[in-house]
Each structure stands twice: as C-alpha cells, then as structure tokens.
Amino acid sequence: MKFSPNNGPSIIRLPLVPLIDVMFLLLMFFVLHLKGISPERQFTVNLPSGPPSSATATGSAASLPDIKVGLRSDRNGRLTQLTLGSKNLGNDDAAFDRLNREILQLIGRPGHPLTKDVEVEIDADYETHYRFVVKAISKCTGRMDPQTRQIARYVEKIKFAPPHKPKA
Amino acid sequence: MKTRKIDEKLCELDLTPLVDVVFLSLMLFMIALYFQHVKAGERARLPYDSLARPPGVEPERELVLNFGFRRSSGGRRRDPMPTVLLDDRHVEVRELSPELDRQKHALQSQSGNDALADVTVLIRADSDVPAGLVQELVQKCREGGFANFSLQELPAKQ
Numbered sequence: 086m087k088f089s090p091n092n093g094p095s096i097i098r099l100p101l102v103p104l105i106d107v108m109f110l111l112l113m114f115f116v117l118h119l120k121g122i123s124p125e126r127q128f129t130v131n132l133p134s135g136p137p138s139s140a141t142a143t144g145s146a147a148s149l150p151d152i153k154v155g156l157r158s159d160r161n162g163r164l165t166q167l168t169l170g171s172k173n174l175g176n177d178d179a180a181f182d183r184l185n186r187e188i189l190q191l192i193g194r195p196g197h198p199l200t201k202d203v204e205v206e207i208d209a210d211y212e213t214h215y216r217f218v219v220k221a222i223s224k225c226t227g228r229m230d231p232q233t234r235q236i237a238r239y240v241e242k243i244k245f246a247p248p249h250k251p252k253a
Numbered sequence: 254m255k256t257r258k259i260d261e262k263l264c265e266l267d268l269t270p271l272v273d274v275v276f277l278s279l280m281l282f283m284i285a286l287y288f289q290h291v292k293a294g295e296r297a298r299l300p301y302d303s304l305a306r307p308p309g310v311e312p313e314r315e316l317v318l319n320f321g322f323r324r325s326s327g328g329r330r331r332d333p334m335p336t337v338l339l340d341d342r343h344v345e346v347r348e349l350s351p352e353l354d355r356q357k358h359a360l361q362s363q364s365g366n367d368a369l370a371d372v373t374v375l376i377r378a379d380s381d382v383p384a385g386l387v388q389e390l391v392q393k394c395r396e397g398g399f400a401n402f403s404l405q406e407l408p409a410k411q
Contacts, residue, residue, distance in 0.1 A: 097266065099266050100266075100268070104271060104275070107275050108275075111275075111278065111279065111282070115282060125299065125377075125405045125406065125407060126302070126305035126306055126405070126406050126407070126408055127305055127306060127375070127403040127404060127405050127406065128302075128305050128306075128403065128404045128406065156384070162381065162383055209384040209385070209388075210384070210385070211385025211386075212383050212384075212385065213384040213385075214380065214381050214382075214383070214384070215378050215379065215380055215381065215382045215383070215384050215387050216300040216380035216381065217384070218384045218387070219300040219302055219404065219406060220302070222404075223302045223303070223304045223305070226304050227304050228304075229303050229304060236304060245388050245391065247388075248385045248388035248389055248392065249385060251383075251385060
C-alpha cells in the first residue's frame with residue numbers, strides 16, 4: 086500500500102490578523118462608548134416628621150439651629166428667589182454660592198461635631214424645577230475644593246417641608 | 254488502495270461566513286445602541302451634581318421609580334405632565350397608590366411583613382419636573398409604607 090506524501094497541502098494558513106483587527110476595533114468602540122455612561126450618585130433624604138419648623142433658629146444653646154432653605158419660583162418653574170431663613174440670596178448661580186457660604190458661617194467649620202444633629206429643611210414652591218432643589222441640597226451638603234478636589238462636608242441631614250399647593 | 258489526491262486549492266478557508274458574522278455582530282450592536290438611545294429619551298434626565306455620593310452599601314432591596322416626561326426620540330416632550338415609568342407603563346403620581354400597593358404586596362409575599370424596612374426607594378427624577386410633584390411622589394411612597402429614600406443624580410461634568 087502506497088501513500089503519496091504530497092496528497093494534501095502542508096500548511097493551511099488562516100488570515101487571522103484582519104479578523105482580530107476587526108474584533109479589537111469593535112471592542113474598543115464599545116468600551117469607549119460604555120466609558121461615557123457615568124455611574125449614578127445619590128443624596129439620602131429624611132422625610133418630614135411632625136409639624137414644619139417655623140424658624141431657622143430652633144436649637145438650644147448647645148446645638149446649632151436647624152436651617153430652612155426656601156426656593157420660590159414662577160409658574161414655569163424658574164427660580165425667582167432663594168432664601169435662607171428670611172434672608173434673600175437672589176436667584177442666579179451666585180445665589181447658590183452665597184447659600185454655601187452662609188451655611189459654612191452657620192456651622193462654623195466643616196465637620197463640626199454639632200452638625201450631626203442639624204437638619205436642613207428644603208421648602209420649595211410646587212413648580213420649582215427639581216434641579217434647583219438638587220442644587221440647593223448640594224450647596225447645603227458641602228463644598229468641593231477646586232484645587233485638591235476634596236469634599237468638605239457641611240450638613241448631612243436633609244428633609245423636605247410639606248409640599249405647597251400649585252399656583253392657581 | 255486508492256487514495257484521492259486532494260487539490261490544494263480546495264483547502265483554502267472560506268472567509269465569507271466569518272466576515273458575515275462580524276458584520277452581523279456589528280449590525281446587532283448598532284441596532285441595540287439605537288434602541289438604547291430611543292429608550293433613553295423616554296427615561297428621566299437626571300440632574301447633575303458634584304457632591305452626591307456613590308451608593309456606599311447596596312440596599313438589600315430597592316424600588317426604582319423613574320419619574321420624567323414622555324419624550325420623542327428627538328428628546329421633545331410629548332406630554333407636559335411627568336409620569337412614573339413602572340413596568341413599561343406610564344403612571345401619573347396621583348394614580349400611583351394602587352401600583353405601590355401592588356409592589357408592596359409582592360415584596361411582603363416574598364419576604365414577610367417586615368420587608369419594606371429593607372427597601373430603599375430610588376427616585377430617578379427628571380431635572381425639569383416640578384419639585385412639588387417629587388414631594389407628592391415621596392408622600393405617596395410614604396403612605397404606602399416605604400421609609401427609605403434616595404435621590405439619584407449624575408456626577409457633574411468637570
């Protein structure tokens with residue numbers, strides 16, 4: 086029985102390189118796309134319990150006063166006035182920075198032990214856009230140092246005042 | 254014994270099905286991305302914030318409430334009244350109580366009457382919804398027996 090040594094090809098060359106190139110391109114495309122989706126973050130909120138607070142300074146001498154932040158708006162939800170207690174802070178982006186500074190003045194320094202018991206009550210008009218509420222919560226919560234990117238925490242406890250009626 | 258001589262040309266690998274598969278996977282991902290964007294248009298556009306925290310400890314159970322506007326694929330609002338997206342249905346806040354009761358009974362039948370204590374309600378509200386409606390939403394949840402809430406945000410773009 087004789088077999089010829091040249092019956093079949095000696096080497097089958099599969100051009101894998103272009104296939105791998107295409108697969109890597111696809112992989113890169115989808116990895117880069119996924120990188121653009123940011124993970125969500127969150128604020129934890131308390132719920133209003135008991136009657137709404139009527140003044141900003143309700144604490145005793147040994148504790149810091151509770152803080153009431155008001156957001157007034159027009160019928161379209163645009164912010165018309167940001168208040169801290171009875172103090173008008175304006176309605177622009179700088180108003181939120183002023184709120185941040187005022188909160189810092191109230192608590193004295195970031196991480197003050199007494200701030201653990203302090204609550205910020207957010208009292209927003211019915212129509213106020215939710216993003217303004219989130220911004221106010223953020224400015225009460227703390228401040229990010231632009232150089233070090235470290236976050237100085239001011240007040241951790243946030244609660245909502247009972248909802249207002251919509252404007253007629 | 255006879256052996257057939259194999260022609261060397263017949264041993265070339267046919268690349269066509271491989272290229273087909275690559276193109277099919279490309280098309281699949283492109284179509285999936287397209288529908289993802291269409292679906293994203295319907296979901297809530299969360300507000301941005303730099304100080305919100307990433308979730309530290311994952312809650313044992315969570316109830317996600319997407320609260321936003323029905324939008325076209327171009328992002329335009331189709332209805333001025335925001336709705337809660339629950340099981341692919343749009344429910345207005347004032348009609349939410351029966352739905353929350355259903356969720357509550359489902360949770361309680363799974364894990365007993367104390368199940369709600371471990372549930373965190375994640376509120377994914379659109380940045381343009383009225384704050385009063387978000388508060389009403391929280392109120393409805395509270396009436397339904399839910400006690401833990403988180404407001405979801407996206408990290409601010411630097």
